Amino acid sequence: MDNLSNISVIKDVLARHNFTFSKALGQNFLVNPSVCPKIAEMGNAKKGFGIIEIGTGIGVLTNELAKRADKVVAIEIDDRLMPVLAETLAEYDNVKIINADVMETDLHKLIAEEFQGMDVAVCANLPYYITSPILMMLLEERLPIKSVTVMVQKEAGTRLCAPMGTRDMGAVTVAINYFSVPKLLFNVSRGSFMPSPNVDSCVVRFDIRDKTPEGVTDEKFFFKVARGAFSQRRKTLSNSVSSSMGIDKSIVNQAIEQSGLPASVRPEALSMEQFITFSEALRKLI
Ligand code: SAM
Numbered sequence: 001m002d003n004l005s006n007i008s009v010i011k012d013v014l015a016r017h018n019f020t021f022s023k024a025l026g027q028n029f030l031v032n033p034s035v036c037p038k039i040a041e042m043g044n045a046k047k048g049f050g051i052i053e054i055g056t057g058i059g060v061l062t063n064e065l066a067k068r069a070d071k072v073v074a075i076e077i078d079d080r081l082m083p084v085l086a087e088t089l090a091e092y093d094n095v096k097i098i099n100a101d102v103m104e105t106d107l108h109k110l111i112a113e114e115f116q117g118m119d120v121a122v123c124a125n126l127p128y129y130i131t132s133p134i135l136m137m138l139l140e141e142r143l144p145i146k147s148v149t150v151m152v153q154k155e156a157g158t159r160l161c162a163p164m165g166t167r168d169m170g171a172v173t174v175a176i177n178y179f180s181v182p183k184l185l186f187n188v189s190r191g192s193f194m195p196s197p198n199v200d201s202c203v204v205r206f207d208i209r210d211k212t213p214e215g216v217t218d219e220k221f222f223f224k225v226a227r228g229a230f231s232q233r234r235k236t237l238s239n240s241v242s243s244s245m246g247i248d249k250s251i252v253n254q255a256i257e258q259s260g261l262p263a264s265v266r267p268e269a270l271s272m273e274q275f276i277t278f279s280e281a282l283r284k285l286i
Helices: 007-016 035-042 060-068 079-088 107-114 128-140 154-160 171-179 219-229 237-245 249-258 272-285
Strands: 049-054 071-076 095-099 119-125 147-153 180-188 201-208
Touching (some): 035 060, 049 107, 071 079, 071 107, 079 095, 128 147, 128 171, 154 180, 219 237, 249 272
Parallel strands (some): 071 095
Antiparallel strands (some): 147 201, 180 201
């Protein structure tokens, strides 16, 4: 449906299908016509690409993706939206809707079956109640994808895109920077959604690295150290890691020293290389 970004068309579609929004499913649909074309264009929706969309709503973004990419496979959990999508996406023969929970979908299998011979990217206006689990799943699964472009809460976007070694960073920043190069693309005001949420949003893109940084022997341990390091905000690396991981403080201090870091260093001061060096030193000591 070409004029789907028009608010009166959206209202009409929703009313005809007696659709009521589910807060629990994070249903805030985009009604600002300028946003979806930008997400699609900046999110690699173009010739040669297959796009995975997570959470279609009534298909506003799906429309823009389908116009530009070779194929779109969209995963939507709410079965009440299936008849709506059958109407709003009727003109496209390059869109497939899967009525499922993205967290329970085998994306490796989906990519192998649906996107042969294409590059693949993810584009989505994410349901905010599971932003982090979805992002971590997309990255940690090491899917053969080029980029992940998503709308997230503004605060989450700041944390996700914080450069390593800065105050805004957290454990998720370490994981994001390990697997990708993050970029904050643009802000979106709360008034661009229906119903309007009580936070502003932003669109971020993660360009997936061909190769993850060198030197990590055990990824699971590395991310455990990252989570431990940021488990208590404003504490030193030594205090956070020893208390959250239950490791003797003298051992953590030894690892800090061996990494050439000051004894009182705070986790948010570390670069990726320093995090890797510290985590490897700690791994060898325990
Ligand atoms: N893309 C649409 C838009 O921009 O208007 C809708 C975005 S809305 C923020 C999030 C969508 O994700 C909703 O349609 C919701 O039903 C769907 N959703 C929520 N949890 C999901 C899950 N676990 N798996 C797949 N879709 C989910």
